[in-house]
Structures are given as structure tokens and as C-alpha cells.
Amino acid sequence: MPARTSTESSDAVGVRPAPERSATRTRFDRLLVLVVLLALWVALALTLERGTYWVGSPWGVASRLGSDIWGGIWRGLGFLAGPAWVDSVLGAMTRPANAAQGGEIFIHASYTLFEALAGFLLGAIPAAALPFLLRRLPIVTAVIDPFMVGGYGAPKLALAPLFILWFGIGIESKIALVAITVFFIVYFSALAGVRALDAKLVQMAQVMGASERAVARHIVFPGAVPYIFTGLRIAMPYSIGGAVIAELISANRGLGYLIQLGANNFDTTAVFVALVATTCIVFVGNWSVNVAERWLLRWRPPADLRAEAEGRP
Amino acid sequence: MTAEPLLEVSDLAKRFAARAGRDAPPWVIQGLSFAVKDGEFLTIIGPSGSGKTTLLNMIAQIDTASGGTVRFQSQSAPVGDPKALNPGLSCKIGYVTQEDNLLPWRTTLQNVLFPLKVQGRLNEKTRAHADALIRAVGLGGFERHYPHELSGGMRKRASLIRTLVYDPPVILMDEPFGALDAQTRTQLQEDLMRLWDLGRKTIIFVTHDIAEAIALGDRTLVLSRAPASIAGEHEIGIPRPRDIRGIMTHPDFSPLYQAIRAQVQ
Amino acid sequence: MTTTQGALEYTAEPRIRWRQHAVTFGRIAFALLLLAGWKIGADVAGPVYAADPVKVAQRIVEDTANGTLLRHIYVTVRLAAIGFAIGCFFGVALPFLLRLLPRLTNAVEPYIMASVGVPKYALIPLFILWFGIDDAPKLWLVGLLVFYPVFIAVFAGIRNVDARLVNMARVAGAGEVAIAREVVWNSLLPFFFASLKIALPRAVSAAIIGEFLVGNEGLGYLIEYSRQNFDTTGVFAGVVVATALVLVINAVLVWIDRRLSAWRPVERDMEL
Numbered sequence: 001m002p003a004r005t006s007t008e009s010s011d012a013v014g015v016r017p018a019p020e021r022s023a024t025r026t027r028f029d030r031l032l033v034l035v036v037l038l039a040l041w042v043a044l045a046l047t048l049e050r051g052t053y054w055v056g057s058p059w060g061v062a063s064r065l066g067s068d069i070w071g072g073i074w075r076g077l078g079f080l081a082g083p084a085w086v087d088s089v090l091g092a093m094t095r096p097a098n099a100a101q102g103g104e105i106f107i108h109a110s111y112t113l114f115e116a117l118a119g120f121l122l123g124a125i126p127a128a129a130l131p132f133l134l135r136r137l138p139i140v141t142a143v144i145d146p147f148m149v150g151g152y153g154a155p156k157l158a159l160a161p162l163f164i165l166w167f168g169i170g171i172e173s174k175i176a177l178v179a180i181t182v183f184f185i186v187y188f189s190a191l192a193g194v195r196a197l198d199a200k201l202v203q204m205a206q207v208m209g210a211s212e213r214a215v216a217r218h219i220v221f222p223g224a225v226p227y228i229f230t231g232l233r234i235a236m237p238y239s240i241g242g243a244v245i246a247e248l249i250s251a252n253r254g255l256g257y258l259i260q261l262g263a264n265n266f267d268t269t270a271v272f273v274a275l276v277a278t279t280c281i282v283f284v285g286n287w288s289v290n291v292a293e294r295w296l297l298r299w300r301p302p303a304d305l306r307a308e309a310e311g312r313p
Numbered sequence: 314m315t316a317e318p319l320l321e322v323s324d325l326a327k328r329f330a331a332r333a334g335r336d337a338p339p340w341v342i343q344g345l346s347f348a349v350k351d352g353e354f355l356t357i358i359g360p361s362g363s364g365k366t367t368l369l370n371m372i373a374q375i376d377t378a379s380g381g382t383v384r385f386q387s388q389s390a391p392v393g394d395p396k397a398l399n400p401g402l403s404c405k406i407g408y409v410t411q412e413d414n415l416l417p418w419r420t421t422l423q424n425v426l427f428p429l430k431v432q433g434r435l436n437e438k439t440r441a442h443a444d445a446l447i448r449a450v451g452l453g454g455f456e457r458h459y460p461h462e463l464s465g466g467m468r469k470r471a472s473l474i475r476t477l478v479y480d481p482p483v484i485l486m487d488e489p490f491g492a493l494d495a496q497t498r499t500q501l502q503e504d505l506m507r508l509w510d511l512g513r514k515t516i517i518f519v520t521h522d523i524a525e526a527i528a529l530g531d532r533t534l535v536l537s538r539a540p541a542s543i544a545g546e547h548e549i550g551i552p553r554p555r556d557i558r559g560i561m562t563h564p565d566f567s568p569l570y571q572a573i574r575a576q577v578q
Numbered sequence: 579m580t581t582t583q584g585a586l587e588y589t590a591e592p593r594i595r596w597r598q599h600a601v602t603f604g605r606i607a608f609a610l611l612l613l614a615g616w617k618i619g620a621d622v623a624g625p626v627y628a629a630d631p632v633k634v635a636q637r638i639v640e641d642t643a644n645g646t647l648l649r650h651i652y653v654t655v656r657l658a659a660i661g662f663a664i665g666c667f668f669g670v671a672l673p674f675l676l677r678l679l680p681r682l683t684n685a686v687e688p689y690i691m692a693s694v695g696v697p698k699y700a701l702i703p704l705f706i707l708w709f710g711i712d713d714a715p716k717l718w719l720v721g722l723l724v725f726y727p728v729f730i731a732v733f734a735g736i737r738n739v740d741a742r743l744v745n746m747a748r749v750a751g752a753g754e755v756a757i758a759r760e761v762v763w764n765s766l767l768p769f770f771f772a773s774l775k776i777a778l779p780r781a782v783s784a785a786i787i788g789e790f791l792v793g794n795e796g797l798g799y800l801i802e803y804s805r806q807n808f809d810t811t812g813v814f815a816g817v818v819v820a821t822a823l824v825l826v827i828n829a830v831l832v833w834i835d836r837r838l839s840a841w842r843p844v845e846r847d848m849e850l
Contacts, residue, residue, distance in 0.1 A: 227419075
């Protein structure tokens with residue numbers, strides 16, 4: 001085994017360096033990168049001519065986002081606790097400048113989130129159910145297969161203007177767009193899950209006297225859930241992306257609308273604020289799917305054991 | 314005990330369907346006949362590939378037969394028509410397969426209770442019975458574990474009591490201890506004997522291990538190679554309760570072993 | 579041997595033929611059903627919401643004849659192709675570069691993965707602010723959307739190169755460049771091709787969506803412009819052509835993939 005030097009590429013080729021040696025160093029490096037990126041942002045904003053047009057102002061983003069969020073929280077607390085909060089010492093001290101507003105970002109974010117979530121459920125639930133319903137009718141599955149493949153391959157997001165034409169510029173068009181995008185993705189994952197059925201488990205259940213319905217409920221469905229989750233995880237970013245795209249084209253509310261509004265006003269800072277909010281929603285979405293999966297699939301052996309069982313390295 | 318056998322297999326035959334353009338496939342099983350009495354522990358020995366699993370599949374009604382009959386409790390069971398098959402013969406025939414086939418998404422306890430649940434027999438009494446079985450095989454404390462958290466031997470035990478818990482009159486066992494190490498295997502054989510002693514079910518136990526067949530069975534059948542039929546039958550006169558660990562020291566063991574060994578060739 | 583397997587094996591031949599006919603018949607029937615549904619929907623919903631399929635077909639033929647449709651298609655495909663090339667180039671080059679700087683890679687990795695979470699389409703207005711209203715923002719969009727799947731695939735592929743092969747090559751006297759070319763590149767080819775299958779349709783899709791928001795040519799522009807003028811037939815025509823374009827590209831990719839797989843073992847689990 002050749003000795004390791006700094007130019008040795010065995011590190012980069014995937015043989016990981018000894019963990020104890022570099023965990024702290026990695027964390028330091030990553031922190032350093034973050035600092036460098038932020039410093040770069042500030043530097044560009046300050047030194048470029050009309051820097052804030054190009055990169056927005058970092059402090060502008062921070063302050064607007066911060067005050068908007070705090071404004072929202074302040075108003076929320078006021079709404080919940082009434083005068084008890086508004087007239088209290090802390091409440092009066094932290095009262096935002098424009099108390100009637102504040103929290104705008106939450107309102108728009110909630111519109112986008114609602115569109116994404118409603119569309120997600122509207123698309124995912126039938127898509128997951130369909131392979132189960134068609135389980136005993138393989139001919140029907142075979143008949144619709146090319147249409148499903150076509151629907152999956154067709155660019156649904158490119159249909160956004162069509163949906164806006166049909167449902168107007170309100171949330172319905174966004175929900176419909178997200179739903180149809182999510183549907184095809186989850187359908188194929190659920191189909192794979194139903195097909196991956198272990199025949200031996202079905203036989204075992206039948207020998208023990210399980211009815212067709214019991215087999216579907218206790219064997220087919222739990223076995224398919226991991227596959228469905230893969231589909232959900234893939235579909236989640238598409239649901240938010242779809243909502244935002246439709247909002248970019250035509251809307252009067254939502255984060256996409258805010259982005260477009262900011263751009264139309266040449267207010268780069270506003271665009272960045274909305275972008276940050278959008279990215280946050282994506283992370284929250286990812287996190288939710290992960291949490292749900294970890295709880296629902298806690299019976300799964302850890303990934304390396306699974307890989308071993310399937311014969312992968 | 315009635316003289317009428319509980320389960321009777323006559324002239325059973327099996328071949329797999331011909332593929333297009335090939336010759337007629339060979340018979341896997343042909344002219345196989347035997348009977349099992351109520352409360353008997355029957356072991357069947359056969360070399361690998363002799364169709365042991367196929368035989369059990371046919372008895373358990375998860376596979377069709379190409380010929381012959383199967384009679385259970387003096388009634389003919391459907392064997393030829395795939396649509397008429399009744400897996401497990403309405404829970405009269407239990408089947409402990411080679412792989413443990415535990416449901417990975419259920420805990421040990423949930424797995425053991427599974428047949429009771431689908432049969433609608435889940436109540437105080439059956440739950441208590443399940444708990445007793447779990448403790449009897451040493452799985453107490455592991456009720457909330459998922460299958461991937463259990464060792465191979467533990468999963469085997471869970472799979473075993475999962476069939477025992479709903480008390481089918483006949484239990485088929487397909488080399489249940491084959492994949493385990495010698496110590497665990499002996500331990501499980503003893504556990505099985507102890508449990509069987511409590512209820513004296515009818516058991517058909519298939520194995521390739523001659524010593525195991527002698528140690529456990531009241532009677533042993535030897536399967537010939539394909540086309541498989543019964544090559545020999547041996548009464549095992551060793552009185553119960555038996556010393557599983559020291560079975561090889563019993564005077565009757567050696568002659569039995571030699572006789573069976575000769576037939577297995 | 580399962581019951582169903584056994585049953586199928588008994589009656590294998592005649593059953594399969596009957597089944598295939600039934601499926602083909604069913605598919606044709608379903609397609610006709612969809613078309614009929616479209617026609618009925620158009621009649622019921624009125625010309626504003628649903629365009630008559632016959633009129634849509636006529637419009638497509640008309641526009642093809644006078645060349646405008648082909649021009650739009652050309653613009654979109656050209657945009658997609660250039661953006662695809664750019665995205666592919668960086669998607670492949672960057673991992674190779676990072677390979678030589680393991681410490682930097684480690685430090686930057688979480689940020690790259692985090693940036694995957696930013697919806698790229700949401701950046702279009704920003705790109706318009708930065709790059710103007712010509713092709714540039716659209717090229718950036720397409721490039722980014724192609725870059726990410728290719729980058730992730732090649733990056734993962736490089737990570738998974740068998741170290742033993744690399745060591746063997748090194749022992750045999752190969753230098754860094756030779757190792758990169760021979761061992762690393764060949765090992766990650768399957769990953770790379772798998773990502774291309776995802777990236778190419780995406781490139782076309784992204785070009786169309788970019789054209790919704792900026793520009794005055796291309797399929798996306800055609801669709802959006804028709805919508806703004808309440809020209810439902812135009813919207814439908816554009817959507818039909820756009821969908822057909824992407825489906826054709828998909829089909830071609832599948833065909834190419836199948837031809838290439840004939841001599842190369844293709845791994846199954848490369849969804850990324």
C-alpha cells in the first residue's frame with residue numbers, strides 16, 4: 001500500500017481519510033468557506049458600481065428579513081395574546097416601526113406553501129392508491145402504462161400557462177400544476193413498490209389464513225411504503241418549484257410573486273429576501289419528509305445492511 | 314387414537330410445465346405415497362434438490378400437483394387446479410418455511426400475533442398464549458425488536474412460534490434449522506421437542522441431516538433422488554423424552570444411521 | 579415455486595398471446611377515449627377554455643407550412659442544446675477538478691448540496707436582472723438545470739471509483755492524467771449517461787419555461803404569448819408541440835441507451 005502524501009489521490013477517489021484526524025478540520029474548513037462567501041457578498045455589494053443592484057445588500061436582506069419575521073411574530077403574539085402582549089413592557093419595546101404590516105413574508109410564504117402542499121397531497125394520494133387498486137388487474141396497468149410514461153416524460157411545468165388559462169391567476173392553477181407534476185412521479189414509485197412484492201411473504205400470510213384484503217393491508221402496503229417515500233422525496237422539490245414557477249408567470253401572491261415583483265422594481269434585495277424564504281421552505285419540506293420516513297420506516301435495517309442484503313458493495 | 318391416518322398422500326407426482334420448444338420436463342416427484350398418523354412426528358430425509366420443498370408446498374396447497382391425491386382428515390384436498398387451491402387448508406396446515414419470512418415492518422410480538430390477527434382470533438387468551446410461547450423460546454425481552462435487530466437464530470424461533478401460536482393440527486417444517494450453527498441448532502431442536510411434548514401436534518419435518526431426523530422423529534421416510542418417491546421407512550424406537558444432545562450415544566442410533574445412510578445414496 | 583408461477587407455466591403460451599392482444603386493443607381504445615374526451619371537453623367548455631382538437635391540428639399544420647412553428651422549435655432546441663453543452667461541460671469538469679483538491683471538496687460539499695435546494699426556476703428574474711432580456715438568462719437557467727444532475731452523478735461516480743483499480747494502475751506506472759482518463763472516466767461513464775437521460779429533457783423543458791418569462795421567440799414564448807392574447811388554440815398547439823418534442827427526445831434517448839447497453843453492463847440503481 002503506497003504511503004499517503006498530499007498529492008495522493010486515494011483520498012479524492014473515495015477512500016475516506018481517517019475520521020478522527022479530520023472531523024474538526026472539516027468543520028473549520030466549512031466554516032471558513034461560509035465566512036469567505038459572506039465576505040465576498042459584502043465586498044461585492046460595497047465595491048461594485050451600483051453593487052446593491054447586482055448582489056443586493058447583505059445587511060438589507062438581513063434587516064428586511066429580520067424585521068419582517070419579527071414583525072410577523074410580534075403581530076402573531078398580539079393576535080394570540082391581545083392587549084396582554086401589546087401593552088406589556090416587552091411588547092411595547094419591541095414594537096416594529098410599521099406595526100400594521102410585518103410578517104408579509106410569512107403570508108406570501110404560506111400561500112406558496114399551501115399551494116405546494118395541497119397540490120402535493122392532491123397528486124400523491126391518488127398516485128399512490130392507483131397501483132394498489134389495479135393490483136389485481138394487471139391488464140389495466142399494462143394498458144395505461146405508455147400513457148403514464150408519456151405523462152411522466154412530458155414537461156408538466158411547461159404546461160403552467162395552460163393551467164393559468166384554465167384556473168386563473170389564483171392558487172387553484174398552482175395547486176393543479178403541482179398535483180399533476182407530483183402524480184406521475186409518485187405513481188411510478190408506488191407501482192415499483194407494489195411490484196416488488198415478496199411472493200413468499202404473501203404465501204406465508206395465505207397459509208395462515210389471511211384474506212385478499214388482509215394480504216393487501218399487511219403485506220403489500222407496508223412493503224410498498226419505502227418505495228412510495230422515495231417518490232415523495234423526489235416529488236417534494238418539484239411541488240415547491242412548480243408553485244413558484246406558476247407564480248412567476250402570473251400571480252398576485254406568493255413567494256414567486258414577490259420575486260417577480262422585486263425584479264420588476266429592480267429591487268435585488270427584495271428578490272434575495274424572497275429567494276432565501278423559498279430555499280428555507282424547501283429545506284423544511286426535505287426535513288419533514290425525512291422525519292416522516294424515519295418514523296414510518298423505523299423497521300428498516302440500516303442502509304449498509306440493506307446494501308449487503310441486495311448484494312451491493 | 315384412530316387408525317385412520319390424519320394426512321394421506323397417494324401416488325403424488327409433480328413435474329414443471331414444458332417450455333416452448335423443449336422436451337417434456339422430467340418428473341420431480343413420482344409415485345410418492347405415505348401417511349401420517351395423528352400426533353406423530355414424522356421426519357423426511359432427502360438430499361438437496363430432491364423436491365422436499367416442492368412436496369411440502371403441495372401438501373400446504375401453495376403449489377399444484379401433476380398427479381395423485383392428498384387426503385386430509387379423510388377428505389380429498391384439491392391438488393390439480395391452481396384456482397381451487399386453499400393455502401394452509403383453512404389454517405389446518407401450518408408451514409414453517411426455510412426462510413423465516415418474518416414481516417420486516419412488524420416487531421417480534423406483532424409478527425407472532427400476525428396469524429391470530431388475520432384469523433380474527435386475537436383476544437386475552439391467545440395473547441397470553443403468545444406471550445408464553447415467546448418466553449418459552451427465550452425471546453422474552455425482545456418483543457419490541459424489529460426482525461433486522463434479531464440474530465438468525467432468534468428470527469427462526471420467532472418464525473417457529475408464529476406458526477405454533479394458532480395451533481394448526483398439522484405443521485410442516487422445511488429444514489427450519491438448516492441455516493444455523495450447530496449450537497443454536499441443537500438448542501432449537503430441544504426447544505422444539507419441549508414445545509411439541511406439551512401439545513403432541515402432528516409434524517412433518519423435512520431435513521437433509523440424518524442425525525436430526527433420527528433425534529426428532531417417531532418415524533423417518535427417506536426420499537429418493539428425482540423422480541422422488543419414498544425409498545425407505547424407518548421406525549425410530551428411541552423412547553421419549555429423548556436426550557437430543559447425546560442422541561448419538563444411544564445404542565439404537567448407529568444402526569439406524571447406517572441403514573438410512575445406505576438408502577440416501 | 580409460487581401458485582401463480584405454476585399456473586402461468588401450465589398455460590404459458592396461449593395465455594400470453596391473448597393477453598398481448600387485449601393490451602394493445604386496450605391501449606388504442608384508451609387513446610381514442612382520451613381524444614374523444616378532448617373533443618367533448620372542447621365542445622362543452624367552450625373555445626376560451628378548451629380548443630377544438632381539429633382546430634389545433636389545423637393551426638399546427640398552418641404554422642408549420644408558413645415556417646413560424648419550425649422557427650420557434652429551432653430557437654428552443656438551439657437554446658436547450660447550447661445550455662446543455664455548457665451545463666454538461668462544467669458538470670463533468672468540476673468534479674475532476676475537485677478530485678485533485680480533496681480538502682476544498684470536503685469543505686465546499688455541504689454548500690453545493692444545499693444549493694440543490696434552491697429552486698433554479700426561481701432564479702430566472704434574478705438572471706434577467708443580471709444578464710438582460712436576451713438569451714443569456716435562459717442559457718444560465720438551462721445550464722444550471724443540466725449542471726446539477728450531471729455534476730452530482732459524476733461526483734458520485736468519481737467517489738465510487740474502485741480504489742483497487744486505481745492502485746493497480748498506479749503500480750503499473752500510470753500517471754495522474756492516465757489514471758483519470760483510463761480508470762476514473764470509464765468507471766463513471768454509466769453514471770454520466772444515466773444523468774444525461776435526465777438532463778436532456780430537462781434542458782428542453784427549462785428552455786421552454788425560460789421563454790415564458792423572457793424573449794420573443796421559442797415554443798415557450800408561443801405558448802405564453804397565446805395565453806396573454808386569449809388565443810386558446812395557440813396555447814394548445816404550442817403545448818402539443820412542446821410535449822411531442824420532449825417525448826420524442828425521451829424516446830430517442832431510450833433507443834440510444836438500449837443500443838449502448840448491448841455491449842456495456844448497465845447497473846440498475848443509478849437514479850440520482
